[in-house]
Amino acid sequence: MREDKVSTANGYHQQYLEVNVSTGTATQHELDTAVLQQSIGGSGLGTHLLLEHESWKHDPLASEASIVFAFSPLVGSPLTTSAKFAVVSRSPLTGRINDSLASSTFAIAGKRTGNDALLIKGRAVSPSILVIEENHISLKPADHLWGLPAEDAELQLREEFGNNFSFAVIGPAGEELVRYATISHSGRHAGRGGSGAVLGSKNIKAIAVRGNKRAAWHDTAGLIEQARDLSQRSFGPATEKYRELGTAANVLVFNRLNCLPTRNFQKGSFEKAEELSPEAMNIAREKIRESCAACTIGCTHVYSIPVDGRPSRTRIEYENLFALGPLCEVSDQQTVLQASQLCDHYGLDTISTGGTIAFAMECVERGFLNESWLTFGSGDALLQAIHMIGRGEGIGVRLALGSRALALELGKNTIAFAPQVKGLELPGYEPRALQTMALGFAVGTRGADHNRSGAYEVDFSEEVDRRNAKVHQARLAVETEDKAAMMDSLILCKFLRGVFDDYFSECATMLNLITGWGLKANDLIAIAKAIIDAKKRFNILCGWSPEEDTLPERMLTSALEDDRDAKLNRETLETLVKAYNLERGWNEAGFLPGTSAGP
Template sequence: MTAGGYFGRALIVDVTGRAATGTPLDLDERVRRAYLGGVGLGTWLLHRLAPAGADPLAPAAPLAFVFSPLVGTPLTTSAKFAVVAKSPLTGLLTDALASSQFAISGKLTGHDAIVIRGRADELSVVLVDSDGVRLEPAPELAGLPAAEAETTARERFGRGWRTAAIGPAGERQVRYATISHDGRHAGRGGLGAVLGAKNIKAVLVRAGTKVAVADQAGVLAAARDLRGRSFGPATAKYRELGTLANLLAFNAVSTLPTRNFTAATFEAAPRLAAEELHEMRGVARNSCASCSIGCEHIYSRKGGGSQRMEYENVFALGPLCGVSDPDDVFAASARCDELGIDTISAGGTIAWAMECVERGLIDAPWLRFGDGAALLRALDAIGAREPGLGELLAQGSRHAAAVVGHDSIDFAPQVKGLELPGYEPRSLQAMALGLAVNSRGADHNRSGAYEADLSGELDRLAGGAAHVAAAIGTEDRAAVMDSMILCKFLRGVFTEPFDEWAALLAAVTGWDVDAAELRAVARRIVLAKRVFNLREGATAADDRLPARMLSTPLALGSGRVAALTAERLQSMVDGYYAARGLDAAGRPRPADLAGLLIDG
């Protein structure tokens, strides 16, 4: 009997040619209990279905939409799904989470995951519901932004369908293209390019069944309790100002990356801060599907219209590129949404190019730090993959640096090919380790060690053993939250996270799960990601930061300096390997591989 919260099967959809075929893949309880759902189950599916060494944009490379046992329950923030594939930006495993009604409808097609592989003969859409799967040509969607494609598809097929679509950048296989739905994005790692390489503009899902939970009364009680706690002080800043509240706070402690990580404070930060924008331009607050937090803040744009703004897109398109005019940052963010590209990778790659121009390595004198018009021009060139600069920057900073040469890789703001988020590693050294060893690359959602750096409980400027423990702890907690799936903004409401998550899972599934089992699940998921990357050619040499971070101290003001040496980072990496049970090359012991359930 299938546990509550699951259907016990994935749907493998082959879109080769002009018709789609759907094949069920049984997910036995042993696998579901070992990986839960979301990112964890997606990792297991990639091990099972992705040919070793396959090009991420090849027809054989799978892309998985993965749901979780909590989707469809009244638990707040549970209407989320994961998209998992091999990244065209990094060549390694990547995953992205997003919230929308697509998650609920997708699961209620009767599947715990929908996996797309193959390549259609013409631009098409995939439709999945409880009656099966079909492929429909959709030439009318070519070149449309994802939001317009979603509207057009629903007009054609009916309002009962929920849509995840790519923009023009995904069709053109920009290496950091996104998949979008309901105005939200599965953003990092180029998942939109993977879908575009399959000639699929959109995946449409329609609910047609229900999924039971083991203890309906227990789930309802837990939902009431969690909803009440979600209104508490742990989430207050997200409700009041959104994630953009971080901008002034990070600027104050010299950890706001500025002008391609040449500084950690931005003199014009107040112009872009939530506090000022809230007073001058705030027009609305919104929530994701099935969410009681309401972190989304919407601001008016010059000339009309509005734009959702968050810390990461403001950081990447503002301070990182030296752009201080909020109208330019708003316009750039909107342009990324229209094109369907990741704001962090776009901003990081353009900031790198701006520095290359300063150094005389790229001949584009118009591309200067602080020039909002130049930022928009560069984004358009990337989205269109214009010959020359657009084609170069569409590859991401690591690939572009390999073309430009002249040691430009030393200041390319990336780890494993993924551009860095808005956290300065030299002044946040637990975060520095988390960024270096993370399987996805430079990522703040799968390793939120900045929380420990900013807690005041350790010295954020002197990484050591305490920082190793903090990085591992946040990585483990993220592995479970991203697999159950629950929003990270809830993390502060749990006093004993693993115990409380086990109780939620038990009510939904009926399993006798406890905190110890979930801790083992976390370790298994983290290890399975690393093993996938090792299979694809990753080595211990990839667990590092850009040379700039390890050779150039950062001035903090008042005579203070933040310095992260290669030796200190390596010492922390070695400590991480030891704590994870890895050898000196970052590889697991053979005995640990058996528990991953990835053979056969």
């Protein structure tokens, strides 16, 4: 066993590694304490590095474009859910910033290489494995892995490299440059925005990391006590439903409240939702419960799914279930589970996959797309479409570009019902029935996003009328975004939100126990706001315009078919967006002070 080396800085190594896979060379760069205090880690640090390397100047799939794997001061600590990393790049799906988070031992092993982040640019001559260890990088041939599903490739890599390495791997969708391809690691995915395509464009099938350099902690005894307390609270009522039913726990609640998007966002409820509920699956199928790395919550529910007479298993999350079930009007359990498994097989973001297929189904129904087999309610069509996207065959080539690109190709104002904001397909929260969330979707720097804005929590509270938005909800939306920005930079699981009594104060305590910085709650709020400013600045440099901060026309002109009270007009949304921008200290149009079109 190799002896651990301990960094002299608390929580950090104070450096990142820049790797050029065109030349097979690497350069170490220092990270000043001031930079780390302003960006923390994860999404914040990744955004800082993209700006520093001027990645907005390049097409997301160009060799010059950068992709960052950013860790955080909490990685490697005993704090529950802290084994996470952020993958940050310009998105090939949206052309805007994309930060995708994931849980895995890759975070721990990556940080133990002695780096707080890995920045990769260039394009390898042929399919390659990028191997990163302390003070050493190399490129190994990956021709024998090209075409393999990510899970199979990772198993083979473990045989070749051994279990003391951790891996981040792309599937066939990443190789085919599907604009919403994922990066996989130990069955988890950096899912949204196409980070897998960015890695595929660099001819990198996998990244293998190993190291034994550990970052020190300022107050080890205090940190261990804090970690013990947080773990105990993570077993409490705030996470109970996720332990019992998984992330799909809210399916029947959302269905009853008419905020479960159905039939490409035409309706807010699905008449066969009961058949897809976790309650029904728990009765019908064998199930085991799993946890992410370093997590005490255990929200992952893995179900049996026999395929072609062979035993198999797959996990199901709320977003997988919504996008591949109600959104496409598919109600068969086996089909939806198999569709989710296929997305994992190819390395596809389930939300964008389901959203794009549902949009195509409506285009077929309206006579705009000549694929008569692709119809709502057809499980066979759903599975066939996923295969075609993953393999780059037939209509799959067009679907692989996402719903916005397909709508722009088809014309005839199909963009009005393409379920996307800035090119990113909407997740499973009906914005007409959840109008604070509608604002969060419209202004999100990543596009329509439920993870960078927890505004739906406001809608489910007693503070607002969720179907009748008022201007003060802009401030509430800002507050949920600020919390998410800090959580995504520290990085901690969103399901811990409900266990904190005073979120920013407790986060400051944890960070101080590791770093010794002595920050207060207000300091963290200011840092969170600065991180969101940095993301917006990146988007402006990419060519962002105020017209992007809106919702599809369908959601601003039509009520839900099954809930005529759930309607949102353009004027209301525009008023909310202006109020949000002013709350952020930007001008009404959404430009930051000092930017080219700013105040």
